[in-house]
Amino acid sequence: MALQFSAPAQAEFNKLLKNYPVKEAALLPSLYLAQREFGHVSLEAMEYVAGLLGVTPARVYGVAAFYTMYHQAPVGKYLVQVCLNLPCALRGAEEVFEYIGKKLKLKEGETTPDQRFTLMKVECLGACGNAPMMQINDNYYEDLTPAKVDEILDGLK
Amino acid sequence: MAEEVKILTQNWGKPDSHKLETYLAAGGYEAAKKALAMEPAKVSQTVLDAGLRGRGGAGFPTGRKWMFMPKDERPRYLCVNADEGEPGTFKDREILLQDPHMLIEGIIIACWAMQAKAGYIYIRGEFIEPAARTQAAIDEAYAKGLLGDNVMGTGWKLDVYTHLGAGAYICGEETALINSLEGRKGQPRIRPPFPPQRGVFDMPTTVNNVESIAATLFIIANGPEAYKKHGTEKSAGSKLFCVSGHVNKPGVYELPLGVPLLELINKHCHGMLNGIALKAVIPGGSSTPILTAQECENLKMDYEALAAAGSMLGSGAVIVIGEGTCLVNALRVLTHFYAHESCGQCTPCREGTGWMDQIMKRIVNGEGRIEDLDLLLSIANNMFGNTICPLADAAVGPVKSFITKFRDEFEVYIREQKGRKEKRWPVKWK
Numbered sequence: 001m002a003l004q005f006s007a008p009a010q011a012e013f014n015k016l017l018k019n020y021p022v023k024e025a026a027l028l029p030s031l032y033l034a035q036r037e038f039g040h041v042s043l044e045a046m047e048y049v050a051g052l053l054g055v056t057p058a059r060v061y062g063v064a065a066f067y068t069m070y071h072q073a074p075v076g077k078y079l080v081q082v083c084l085n086l087p088c089a090l091r092g093a094e095e096v097f098e099y100i101g102k103k104l105k106l107k108e109g110e111t112t113p114d115q116r117f118t119l120m121k122v123e124c125l126g127a128c129g130n131a132p133m134m135q136i137n138d139n140y141y142e143d144l145t146p147a148k149v150d151e152i153l154d155g156l157k
Numbered sequence: 158m159a160e161e162v163k164i165l166t167q168n169w170g171k172p173d174s175h176k177l178e179t180y181l182a183a184g185g186y187e188a189a190k191k192a193l194a195m196e197p198a199k200v201s202q203t204v205l206d207a208g209l210r211g212r213g214g215a216g217f218p219t220g221r222k223w224m225f226m227p228k229d230e231r232p233r234y235l236c237v238n239a240d241e242g243e244p245g246t247f248k249d250r251e252i253l254l255q256d257p258h259m260l261i262e263g264i265i266i267a268c269w270a271m272q273a274k275a276g277y278i279y280i281r282g283e284f285i286e287p288a289a290r291t292q293a294a295i296d297e298a299y300a301k302g303l304l305g306d307n308v309m310g311t312g313w314k315l316d317v318y319t320h321l322g323a324g325a326y327i328c329g330e331e332t333a334l335i336n337s338l339e340g341r342k343g344q345p346r347i348r349p350p351f352p353p354q355r356g357v358f359d360m361p362t363t364v365n366n367v368e369s370i371a372a373t374l375f376i377i378a379n380g381p382e383a384y385k386k387h388g389t390e391k392s393a394g395s396k397l398f399c400v401s402g403h404v405n406k407p408g409v410y411e412l413p414l415g416v417p418l419l420e421l422i423n424k425h426c427h428g429m430l431n432g433i434a435l436k437a438v439i440p441g442g443s444s445t446p447i448l449t450a451q452e453c454e455n456l457k458m459d460y461e462a463l464a465a466a467g468s469m470l471g472s473g474a475v476i477v478i479g480e481g482t483c484l485v486n487a488l489r490v491l492t493h494f495y496a497h498e499s500c501g502q503c504t505p506c507r508e509g510t511g512w513m514d515q516i517m518k519r520i521v522n523g524e525g526r527i528e529d530l531d532l533l534l535s536i537a538n539n540m541f542g543n544t545i546c547p548l549a550d551a552a553v554g555p556v557k558s559f560i561t562k563f564r565d566e567f568e569v570y571i572r573e574q575k576g577r578k579e580k581r582w583p584v585k586w587k
Contacts, residue, residue: 019318021358027340028323032282053340066342066500068324069282085244086443086490087401087476092586099586123326123494124244124443125283128401128474129408132586138285145587 003048009037013052023053027063031070041070068122076111076118078156080104081135084121087128096132096144097121103153116156158424159416162387162395164375165368166411168256175290177297180258186303188378189265193311195377200270204373207381208393213238213329213366214442214471216460219373225353226271226361233273234357235264236364238334239280239287242326243442244494245474248397248409249367253280253287256371257294261317263370265308266377268315271363275316279334282323292319326498330546331364333500344500345546368397388414392459396473403430403479403584414459414470421458422477433479433583437563441471443491444551446558447478468558481583485570488559489517495552506549509540513556520567523576530560530567 005013016029030053034045041064043057050057064070082097097108097119104112106119127133130142141152168174168183180186192200205220226233237260241249252260264276280288295317298304308315325343327333332346335357356362372394376384385393392414401407404426412421418438422428429435435450440458446468448456456466463470478487496514501507513536516529537556540549560567570577 019320022339024340025338025358028337029321031323032321055340062342063340066325067282067322070323084490085494086439086487087245089487089490090402090476090478090482090582090584092582092584094581095586123497124242124246126241126247126250126281128245128247128476129399131401131407135283140286 003038003044005033005037009033024055024059027053027055027060028067031060031064035070040074041072043072074115076115078117078136079120080117080153081120081122081125083123083125083127083131083133083135085124087124088131088133091131093132096134096149099146099149100134100153103149117153158420159412161425162411162413164384164387164395164411165252165259165371165397166256166409168259169251170255174255175257175294177258177294177301180256185258186262186265186309188374189262189269189303190309192266192269192377193309193313197270197272200266200377203381204270204376207376207384208388208391209369209372209376209384210392210460211366212368212372212396212473214243214444214469216470219365219369222363222365223267223271225351226273226363227353229361231360232275233271233361234363235268235271235273235276236331236334236338236357236362237264237276237278237370238329238331238364238366239278239284239291240322240326240329240334241284241367242281242329242498243444243472243474244491245399245401245439245442245476246472247399247401248473250284250287251397251409252367252371253284253291257287257291258298259371259374260291260367261294261298261304263373264317265303265315266373267363267365267370269313273363274314275318277338277357278317278319279328279338280319280321281328282321284321288319288321295319325500326494327500327546327548330548333546334364335362342500344502345548347545389457389459389461391461392470396458396470398458399472399474400426400477401474402477403433403482404428404477405430412458415457415462418453418456418458418475421475426477429477429479430584431479433481435477436480436482437478437484439474439476439478439555441469442474443476443494444554445469445471446554447562449562479583481580483570483577483581484559484563484566485517486521486577486581488555489514489521491555492517492552495548499548499552500546503544503546503549505540505543506552509536509549510552512536513552520571521576523574525571525574527568527571529571530564533560 046060050060111118133142201223210216328343333343337343352362492514496510537553
């Protein structure tokens with residue numbers, strides 16, 4: 001069955017086209033829309049978006065593959081992204097990552113069997129004054145302590 | 158002792174500071190009103206006279222940049238660079254979260270000066286909440302007639318949009334940002350042509366950092382002389398310094414340019430964490446050459462002083478490194494970053510950052526050779542200045558400065574031949 005935007009997603013797509021004088025400029029936000037609608041940016045999703053914007057699927061692939069925030073394979077319900085760049089590392093980020101890895105029994109890039117958590121290492125998230133920190137889906141969690149990490153992860157159903 | 162300044166941070170900490178109601182009650186949008194009554198060229202001249210320099214890292218005079226826009230018939234665009242990705246930098250996030258209307262008002266001023274028809278705020282993809290706050294503020298501004306077909310009743314039309322990135326440090330480079338805004342990979346462009354000649358959608362474009370735009374309000378409201386009262390002769394005004402690492406109170410501090418570095422650390426940030434000794438400071442974001450503790454003495458935080466010290470003010474992101482930090486491991490963290498973020502276009506960068514990280518990985522794991530240090534410097538020297546954009550130069554910054562200034566530490570580490578999992582960082586996470 002061919003992929004298609006739901007009515008609300010189609011409406012959102014039409015709205016965001018108005019932000020740009022040329023259609024193809026809407027590619028990055030369209031890929032986010034597709035990722036939310038379809039779960040991840042599959043090859044089918046790329047072809048669908050290419051059709052909507054009048055660009056080649058190869059162009060869409062190049063863009064989707066270039067940026068880290070488009071996932072070409074499904075990720076868990078909660079994408080746990082731990083910053084390991086220098087300011088965070090100075091305040092214990094490596095230990096944070098190890099702690100979470102042990103708690104969730106995950107190595108970098110892995111997903112829990114119940115599909116709840118995926119664990120990733122990421123670069124600087126621009127919150128260095130509150131290091132160490134992590135991003136889970138849309139939210140930043142800063143000034144992490146072991147207790148805070150437990151509270152946050154245990155609270156995510 | 159330098160006192161904190163409230164040019165950019167005056168609304169921070171107020172409840173609902175991000176809301177239009179709060180902003181208007183504090184006198185918001187008066188500066189934009191004043192600008193709209195001035196000749197556009199006069200607005201640019203005023204900003205130039207104030208000595209405001211780009212706060213994203215390059216320090217180019219903002220007024221001068223605005224004057225590069227051509228006077229032909231083509232529609233003009235402002236792109237606001239909110240791609241804040243330079244490790245150690247976290248000031249623009251605070252502006253978007255706490256005072257997005259300050260940015261919008263600055264965009265009105267900048268677009269009027271350049272007679273631009275629209276402003277795009279390019280926000281890094283991870284900044285979901287700041288982007289939502291910014292879009293909400295834009296919506297409030299439209300509803301109040303501060304943006305749209307009839308800006309503040311003047312008949313002038315201005316549209317402002319937010320556009321999210323998707324995870325790429327390189328999109329902080331202005332032409333990569335433009336490419337990304339056009340729906341492409343964030344790969345920088347060869348110049349010339351420069352953005353004012355051919356920018357976004359092939360139209361004249363100026364790209365400015367969030368903090369630079371925000372600083373124009375005070376300049377228009379109070380005049381260039383009032384701005385120049387702060388800072389130094391060549392580095393006018395205030396700066397949002399971002400301090401991270403081994404200090405007791407990391408955070409964003411608005412201080413006059415020229416504030417002594419040790420005062421920033423010891424007074425404003427309440428000194429070194431756990432009383433550990435200062436080992437080194439990266440003064441302006443990870444791309445700026447590292448300074449030894451000795452080099453930090455008597456060092457003032459302005460463009461000239463840091464350049465004279467062989468480093469850069471950059472984004473004003475001060476990363477404080479305490480004794481007990483293994484700099485070999487710290488450098489590997491950075492080489493990994495640059496290798497990851499290289500867009501891949503230019504051979505010296507793509508291959509160079511890749512090799513520097515490979516070699517550092519090998520060294521960190523206990524398989525280093527003494528020759529590796531000169532090899533790293535040789536790679537660095539072959540990268541610098543040989544690429545389309547400065548990411549390669551940025552990657553070279555830490556590699557060259559860490560190895561040159563802390564060579565003994567690297568040699569000892571290599572000779573130990575065992576790598577090090579413990580004793581990498583002096584502070585235990587708890």
